[in-house]
Amino acid sequence: MRRRTSPVITANIAVLASALLLAGCASSGTDGSDAVEPAASEPQTVQLLAHDSFVVSDDLITALKEDTGITLEIISGSDAGTMVAGAVLAAGNPTGDVMFGVDNTLLSRALEADVFEPYESPELTSVVPALRTDTAEGRVTPIDFGDVCINIHDASFTDIDAPSTLDDLIDPTYRDMLVVEDPGTSSPGLAFLLATIARYGDGWTDYWAALRDNGVKVAASWTDAYFGEFSGGGEGTRPIVVSYATSPPAEIVYAEEPKPEAPSSSVMADGCYRQVEYAGVLAGARNPEGARVVIDWLLSEGVQSDVPMSMFVFPAREGIALPAVFTDFVPTIDSPLQLPPDDVAAGIAGWLAEWGAVMGR
Amino acid sequence: MTPTLPGWLRWSWLPPGAFLLVFLVYPLAVLAVTVTSDSGGGVISTLASPTLWQVTGLAAGQAAASTVVALLVGLPLANVVSRYRFRGRAFAQALVTVPFVLPTVVVALALRSLLGDGVPQGLVLVVMAHAYVNLAVVARIVGAQWAQHSGDYESVARTLGASRWRAFVDVTLPSLRPAIAASAAVVFVFSFTSLGIVLLLGDPTTRTLESQILRQTSVLLDFPGAAATALVQLVIVSTVLLLGAAASRRSATRRSRPPALRPLPSSVSGRAAVRITAVIGALIVLAPVAALVASSLRSSRGWALSWWTSLGSVDAGTTRLSPPSEAITTSLTYAALTALIAAGVGGLAAIASLTSGRSRIIAVLALIPLGVSAATLGLGTLLAFGRPPMDLRATGLLIPLAHALVAVPLVIAVVAPSLRSTDTRMSAVAATLGARPTRAFWTTYGPVLRIVMVAAAALAGAVSLGEFGAATFLGRAAAPTVPVQIVRLLGRPGEQSLGVAAVLAVVLVVMTLLLVMLVDRWATPLRRTTAQENPA
Numbered sequence: 001m002r003r004r005t006s007p008v009i010t011a012n013i014a015v016l017a018s019a020l021l022l023a024g025c026a027s028s029g030t031d032g033s034d035a036v037e038p039a040a041s042e043p044q045t046v047q048l049l050a051h052d053s054f055v056v057s058d059d060l061i062t063a064l065k066e067d068t069g070i071t072l073e074i075i076s077g078s079d080a081g082t083m084v085a086g087a088v089l090a091a092g093n094p095t096g097d098v099m100f101g102v103d104n105t106l107l108s109r110a111l112e113a114d115v116f117e118p119y120e121s122p123e124l125t126s127v128v129p130a131l132r133t134d135t136a137e138g139r140v141t142p143i144d145f146g147d148v149c150i151n152i153h154d155a156s157f158t159d160i161d162a163p164s165t166l167d168d169l170i171d172p173t174y175r176d177m178l179v180v181e182d183p184g185t186s187s188p189g190l191a192f193l194l195a196t197i198a199r200y201g202d203g204w205t206d207y208w209a210a211l212r213d214n215g216v217k218v219a220a221s222w223t224d225a226y227f228g229e230f231s232g233g234g235e236g237t238r239p240i241v242v243s244y245a246t247s248p249p250a251e252i253v254y255a256e257e258p259k260p261e262a263p264s265s266s267v268m269a270d271g272c273y274r275q276v277e278y279a280g281v282l283a284g285a286r287n288p289e290g291a292r293v294v295i296d297w298l299l300s301e302g303v304q305s306d307v308p309m310s311m312f313v314f315p316a317r318e319g320i321a322l323p324a325v326f327t328d329f330v331p332t333i334d335s336p337l338q339l340p341p342d343d344v345a346a347g348i349a350g351w352l353a354e355w356g357a358v359m360g361r
Numbered sequence: 362m363t364p365t366l367p368g369w370l371r372w373s374w375l376p377p378g379a380f381l382l383v384f385l386v387y388p389l390a391v392l393a394v395t396v397t398s399d400s401g402g403g404v405i406s407t408l409a410s411p412t413l414w415q416v417t418g419l420a421a422g423q424a425a426a427s428t429v430v431a432l433l434v435g436l437p438l439a440n441v442v443s444r445y446r447f448r449g450r451a452f453a454q455a456l457v458t459v460p461f462v463l464p465t466v467v468v469a470l471a472l473r474s475l476l477g478d479g480v481p482q483g484l485v486l487v488v489m490a491h492a493y494v495n496l497a498v499v500a501r502i503v504g505a506q507w508a509q510h511s512g513d514y515e516s517v518a519r520t521l522g523a524s525r526w527r528a529f530v531d532v533t534l535p536s537l538r539p540a541i542a543a544s545a546a547v548v549f550v551f552s553f554t555s556l557g558i559v560l561l562l563g564d565p566t567t568r569t570l571e572s573q574i575l576r577q578t579s580v581l582l583d584f585p586g587a588a589a590t591a592l593v594q595l596v597i598v599s600t601v602l603l604l605g606a607a608a609s610r611r612s613a614t615r616r617s618r619p620p621a622l623r624p625l626p627s628s629v630s631g632r633a634a635v636r637i638t639a640v641i642g643a644l645i646v647l648a649p650v651a652a653l654v655a656s657s658l659r660s661s662r663g664w665a666l667s668w669w670t671s672l673g674s675v676d677a678g679t680t681r682l683s684p685p686s687e688a689i690t691t692s693l694t695y696a697a698l699t700a701l702i703a704a705g706v707g708g709l710a711a712i713a714s715l716t717s718g719r720s721r722i723i724a725v726l727a728l729i730p731l732g733v734s735a736a737t738l739g740l741g742t743l744l745a746f747g748r749p750p751m752d753l754r755a756t757g758l759l760i761p762l763a764h765a766l767v768a769v770p771l772v773i774a775v776v777a778p779s780l781r782s783t784d785t786r787m788s789a790v791a792a793t794l795g796a797r798p799t800r801a802f803w804t805t806y807g808p809v810l811r812i813v814m815v816a817a818a819a820l821a822g823a824v825s826l827g828e829f830g831a832a833t834f835l836g837r838a839a840a841p842t843v844p845v846q847i848v849r850l851l852g853r854p855g856e857q858s859l860g861v862a863a864v865l866a867v868v869l870v871v872m873t874l875l876l877v878m879l880v881d882r883w884a885t886p887l888r889r890t891t892a893q894e895n896p897a
């Protein structure tokens with residue numbers, strides 16, 4: 001055996017080495033060709049990079065084609081974090097023309113890598129005042145916003161009062177009732193961690209230690225928490241979950257016919273974390289003109305009216321009529337918690353490590 | 362008694378070599394250049410962190426346990442399903458493949474609703490899930506070799522007074538060692554690099570390097586850290602695969618016959634043993650599937666068909682879900698392309714492993730994709746083939762190519778051990794009688810190749826049907842696969858989301874069963890005819 005193995009390994013190394021060498025040449029070849037102006041490829045097509053939650057009605061895409069001649073090719077699939085990671089790695093020679101779905105948690109990392117090319121949409125003037133200037137010096141455009149909030153399964157709180165603040169969640173009354181998502185693997189989980197940091201400052205680790213001692217359960221993903229553990233979502237047993245402010249109306253929309261008149265869960269208005277989703281023209285896009293048109297389209301009345309029911313978020317544009325399930329069942333979140341994107345980018349690695357240490361994960 | 366191999370065989374490593382160079386080495390090199398041009402220091406500091414090595418140790422222990430359990434359950438199944446002729450055998454053989462294609466999130470939810478709080482999240486549950494998912498790997502790889510096993514030596518041993526057990530341990534097991542080693546290596550690697558199951562069913566003690574890589578990539582955007590972790594994973598997995606390949610090369614016996622199904626044992630206890638194994642195996646596989654069927658037919662108002670009837674109307678007119686028929690077509694097309702590419706590339710690599718010297722290395726190199734982190738390869742492929750000058754996304758080939766990368770190692774694991782333990786005396790006889798080497802080669806290996814290539818292509822198609830990671834990295838919204846649709850549905854609230862996801866999972870199970878049974882059928886006529894040629 002020994003006699004056989006050693007030439008194999010030697011040859012192995014040789015092949016690997018030559019492969020690396022070849023690859024090295026290949027990639028330097030790519031670098032060289034970058035200097036050459038890329039051929040303009042079918043200017044009527046725009047590639048939109050989006051995360052896997054991006055949904056838009058087909059007739060809006062048809063209307064875009066009719067109005068502007070642009071064929072929209074949506075490239076989506078991965079979660080927002082992975083999408084931004086890909087965009088950061090491909091900065092300057094992007095894998096699409098325009099990107100939708102980078103949120104305020106990830107924005108700084110994308111900006112640091114110069115992923116976006118500045119563009120100020122004329123539609124920006126119609127955006128709600130709070131978001132109108134939220135453009136990172138004109139590099140991104142806010143498209144929608146939503147809140148990550150505690151959801152409560154009402155049926156479990158007929159005898160006792162439901163929790164109404166973050167502080168309540170560490171009260172022994174609510175022992176073993178809360179399920180949250182791991183901030184290292186789940187976007188709402190991370191938003192909830194950021195909410196506690198925004199609320200408690202340096203005391204956030206103490207808060208999480210108290211949650212731990214009060215029997216909080218950590219699930220890997222939103223799906224697992226909501227359908228697996230939450231009593232209001234599926235077969236779970238815990239009546240309090242970290243989800244979205246719009247989960248109750250979604251419960252009605254995606255219920256069996258005939259739809260129930262009211263959702264079985266409600267939203268706790270305190271301790272919500274505000275997520276804003278942005279779109280931007282990717283630097284080095286093959287079709288920057290088309291990309292700009294698509295950003296205007298994302299802010300148009302048609303798409304903005306579509307946003308609530310297709311993605312369960314709120315439109316960034318002012319004066320868009322909200323569907324009844326939104327006005328009836330989503331409470332007004334007066335003072336959502338938020339952290340500046342730069343603070344998030346600087347702190348996230350340390351926070352996740354500290355959170356892991358507190359929670360023993 | 363080495364037969365003269367045809368000259369073209371010396372070049373059979375070329376196509377698989379080119380395939381690996383273009384679709385594995387090149388994307389990884391592009392990624393490596395992109396990452397390290399920014400900072401190389403992060404790589405070193407991650408390599409020095411104790412967390413990395415702690416996770417490595419934990420994952421290795423978990424993977425070893427998963428491998429042992431998968432072998433303990435899979436070997437009896439391989440024996441029954443691949444050797445005996447009984448009513449429902451083809452169905453049983455297809456059934457074994459089902460766990461392998463179910464999206465992990467579906468397996469996780471099904472196992473949890475089945476076991477309740479009886480088995481808490483953690484190592485035990487993760488090991489059970491890995492054994493469940495990898496049953497097909499053991500049953501297919503070992504089964505392909507066991508089917509060619511003549512049983513002559515066992516008969517001799519029994520005649521000489523050995524007990525049934527002794528004959529099995531001393532004769533059968535050693536002759537199966539190549540296939541067992543090959544499948545054990547694959548199961549270990551799958552469990553060691555597992556992501557979905559570990560996240561959904563595990564606890565802090567079941568972390569894997571792959572889960573670290575995902576966090577470093579998608580949450581922290583710590584690319585040097587991810588590169589270091591991916592490197593460690595690659596080295597460990599390559600080592601395990603090399604050991605597996607070495608162990609599977611030491612073929613104990615070269616005596617076998619063309620594969621043939623045998624009638625059930627004549628003794629009552631023998632018959633009972635085969636039947637009981639088949640039934641228990643079916644129950645293990647079907648229990649989570651039954652849970653899925655139940656959730657596809659149940660709503661808060663009781664039993665109902667509404668999820669099935671709403672399949673076509675859910676999210677109609679939006680980009681979220683294309684009509685299910687389209688997703689099914691997409692999935693089947695990718696599966697067929699994957700089976701073709703993987704069978705071609707993997708088959709040639711396995712044939713190359715017959716020759717001596719350098720070209721045999723390709724069979725080992727082609728196993729490497731199993732060790733490359735899916736997130737890493739996904740990003741690398743995106744950078745290499747997702748933008749000019751080479752944007753292959755519009756061709757629709759990127760996903761089947763990525764699936765083929767994962768499937769090629771399985772094809773080799775199925776084909777190579779069987780080829781190596783093929784009786785080469787036929788070839789020698791043919792050569793003596795004046796047959797040209799190529800003719801002699803097909804006389805010898807043709808029948809075996811036909812059987813094992815079919816098994817391998819089925820497994821490759823199954824990989825493609827169930828794959829989720831690459832489909833998300835490289836997919837286009839316009840053409841989601843069935844697993845992608847399932848995961849999208851499970852990403853939003855509502856009874857309907859859960860119900861329709863269960864419907865799609867059942868559809869996926871049925872597709873897999875049909876595909877595998879169809880493919881297996883090609884091999885059956887051959888088996889029937891050869892079954893009559895009993896060994897002298």
